[in-house]
Amino acid sequence: QERSFIMVKPEGVQRALVGEVIKRFEQRGFKLVGLKVLVPSKDIANVHYGEHEGKPFFPKLVGHITSGAVVAMVWEGKDIVKTGRAMIGATNPLASAPGTIRGDFAIDLGRNIVHGSDSVDSAQREIALWFSPDELAEYDPTVTPWIYE
Ligand code: GTP
Numbered sequence: 001q002e003r004s005f006i007m008v009k010p011e012g013v014q015r016a017l018v019g020e021v022i023k024r025f026e027q028r029g030f031k032l033v034g035l036k037v038l039v040p041s042k043d044i045a046n047v048h049y050g051e052h053e054g055k056p057f058f059p060k061l062v063g064h065i066t067s068g069a070v071v072a073m074v075w076e077g078k079d080i081v082k083t084g085r086a087m088i089g090a091t092n093p094l095a096s097a098p099g100t101i102r103g104d105f106a107i108d109l110g111r112n113i114v115h116g117s118d119s120v121d122s123a124q125r126e127i128a129l130w131f132s133p134d135e136l137a138e139y140d141p142t143v144t145p146w147i148y149e
């Protein structure tokens with residue numbers, strides 16, 4: 001099954017939206033296989049946002065993500081990468097549709113609550129960066145046949 005790296009950013013933790021984010025993925029039928037709370041190091045933040053290195057907002061982005069606790073998660077399910085991005089909404093919350101996480105809970109680009117991998121390749125890279133294999137759980141939810149035909 002496909003996996004995605006989903007992270008509640010420091011503003012999402014501070015605004016008590018962790019449960020809300022988890023609830024949406026859980027209720028959709030996706031499977032939680034990894035979860036932890038941590039204050040990211042500069043090193044992990046630099047690698048995670050490596051694609052943005054050199055852009056004017058990069059130092060602010062890394063400064064923000066390392067400024068507090070985040071909740072890092074791995075979710076699994078059919079087309080989770082693309083569907084997760086759709087559930088999260090557009091990068092700029094003012095352009096995010098209502099019903100998406102950012103469209104319901106955010107206003108500013110730099111405070112958009114949640115990160116989601118943008119491709120299957122990025123997901124694999126990010127999961128390997130944030131989690132060791134023994135931190136990912138192998139299990140079979142009994143509801144699977146009620147979610148997938
Ligand atoms: P993530 O899921 O967080 O990666 O968001 P995204 O994939 O929708 O956007 P992208 O990867 O392009 O940018 C990563 C993060 O950097 C965004 O979520 C924003 O918080 C921030 N960001 C992106 N572009 C800008 C910008 O032009 N200005 C500022 N201040 N922040 C930006």
Ligand code: MG
Nearest residue numbers: 115116117118
């Ligand atoms: Mg991105």
